[in-house]
């Protein structure tokens with residue numbers, strides 16, 4: 001097994017974790033990342049739910065692990081094709097760079113939903129409508145939340161399910177992590193700006209994690225965050241740049257109009273941009289949501305429909321950091337089994 | 345009192361189009377212009393029809409709510425499940441007309457006036473609303489500007505290059521007898537005329553029930569119309 005080579009596509013947390021586990025088992029591992037840094041989306045996040053821990057610390061500990069375990073990391077290299085070459089795989093990247101590997105792990109992650117598609121929410125048109133991703137980036141860069149006029153917002157509406165559970169945009173699945181992201185961001189706003197009223201407009205609160213509901217409780221009890229059951233129908237900018245939003249308070253059965261200083265759209269997770277290319281020259285397929293398909297939902301989550309190509313992390317479906325890391329380890333185990341069963 | 349309401353609703357193809365499965369999100373109500381003015385909630389109508397509860401469906405057929413919808417179809421553009429409450433309401437209205445449930449509500453009873461005005465206009469002139477039929481005395485809501493236009497009708501329409509009641513092409517032209525005849529046939533074949541008759545039939549029953557009768561004990565629809573206008 002020791003002479004086998006695994007190519008890992010994508011240096012997000014899934015790729016990093018799987019690569020280091022495989023390398024520690026004595027395999028030759030190349031981690032290929034299209035950006036100049038590893039860490040993926042976590043490089044943009046300011047704090048992680050549910051424990052408000054630092055994504056930077058997590059990424060740097062994973063980076064140390066990959067380095068120490070002997071993973072060869074290649075940066076600024078985007079894989080566009082995985083093709084069978086005899087018993088091996090040939091991977092092609094930009095500028096005619098090629099890699100050869102005995103097994104491939106696709107950890108190419110997810111894409112953030114483009115909120116401009118939901119025109120009626122005014123993202124990209126109204127300065128005070130931002131996304132959850134913008135929120136993280138701003139907090140990371142400036143450590144504060146300000147309206148486009150430069151003032152501290154007094155009222156913020158957080159909108160759930162933007163780009164998820166919506167046949168109109170073609171995504172009918174739930175992105176799973178946005179409910180808890182919204183609650184985390186609501187708490188952060190209220191801690192930063194104790195006088196700011198925060199409203200979450202939700203349809204269902206999907207708080208699947210073991211500690212997520214306690215965060216919900218904390219949001220209500222300690223931070224007085226108000227949860228209104230109803231999805232946003234539209235947002236409009238007023239002359240003073242504040243945003244008027246329309247929804248129905250479905251528990252009261254009443255249409256509701258409200259003016260807020262800022263709107264935060266909890267954007268969903270979509271299949272990664274390179275997914276459609278990566279499945280071209282092999283037998284990989286995608287599931288009904290466009291994410292990479294497993295041969296078995298329950299017991300072969302990391303096996304793609306092409307033998308020898310495996311998958312890890314959010315390339316498979318929306319998941320949080322802890323699940324991504326567990327999933328990456330499980331992928332590494334599958335790859336090790338694959339080599340054990342294919343001993344020459 | 346009514347039978348097979350669910351089956352009769354489902355027999356209308358518009359329901360298939362209008363209701364896949366509703367997830368109670370409220371987007372339709374939030375966008376609905378009628379919901380802003382009336383005690384009206386398209387979401388709950390979608391949910392009631394989805395539930396299949398015939399008692400509640402019957403209450404919708406007999407009530408005012410289904411008549412508040414302006415059929416603007418804004419709800420269709422936004423529903424995240426691709427439903428269209430406006431279409432669900434079209435189906436409920438038709439069933440309310442066919443079963444006679446409409447005479448039980450004030451808004452429903454207005455159907456009679458609509459048949460007699462817009463319904464008659466389309467067959468007579470080929471237009472739902474024709475300037476000749478918008479008599480200022482019975483349409484005070486049109487205001488003084490309309491009164492002036494009405495009084496100078498031919499000059500005003502000519503000034504905007506319309507061809508009011510004229511032969512040949514142009515806006516507001518006279519619709520030829522052949523076209524009117526075709527229109528009539530469409531109403532005949534598609535069941536539109538039958539629906540007019542059904543609405544008139546049930547309205548007459550209501551008039552009798554209310555004692556609005558002539559000396560022979562028959563429905564006096566003049567009196568009924570006056571009643572509806574003041575109701």
Ligand SMILES: Cc1cc2nc3c(=O)[nH]c(=O)nc-3n(C[C@H](O)[C@H](O)[C@H](O)COP(=O)(O)OP(=O)(O)OC[C@H]3O[C@@H](n4cnc5c(N)ncnc54)[C@H](O)[C@@H]3O)c2cc1C
Pocket residue numbers: 009010011012013014015032033034035038039040041042045047048049050077078079080107108109110111112132133177181267268269272274312313314315319320321322324
């Ligand atoms: C707004 C938001 C906030 C979130 N906050 C939290 C949180 O607080 N806590 C939490 O647990 N989870 C959070 N998540 C989820 C978390 O971001 C994911 O679990 C995590 O990023 C998944 O890691 P990944 O490696 O699977 O994918 P990614 O982070 O997407 O990484 C994929 C990597 O692959 C690279 N890549 C892609 N295609 C190629 C290619 N063809 N060739 C080479 N490289 C390629 C990319 O450049 C990227 O570096 C949040 C998600 C969102 C949307």
Ligand code: SF4
Pocket residue numbers: 160161162164165173174175176177178179180204205206266268
């Ligand atoms: S996690 Fe919550 S906000 Fe995100 S899609 Fe699911 S229900 Fe909507």
Ligand code: SF4
Pocket residue numbers: 365366367368369370371372373386387390422423424425426427428429
């Ligand atoms: S918008 Fe669609 S899914 Fe939402 S309540 Fe209305 S009909 Fe139901």
Ligand code: SF4
Pocket residue numbers: 372375376377378379386412413414415416417418419420429430431433
């Ligand atoms: S069609 Fe009817 S229910 Fe739908 S938005 Fe218009 S008025 Fe409201």
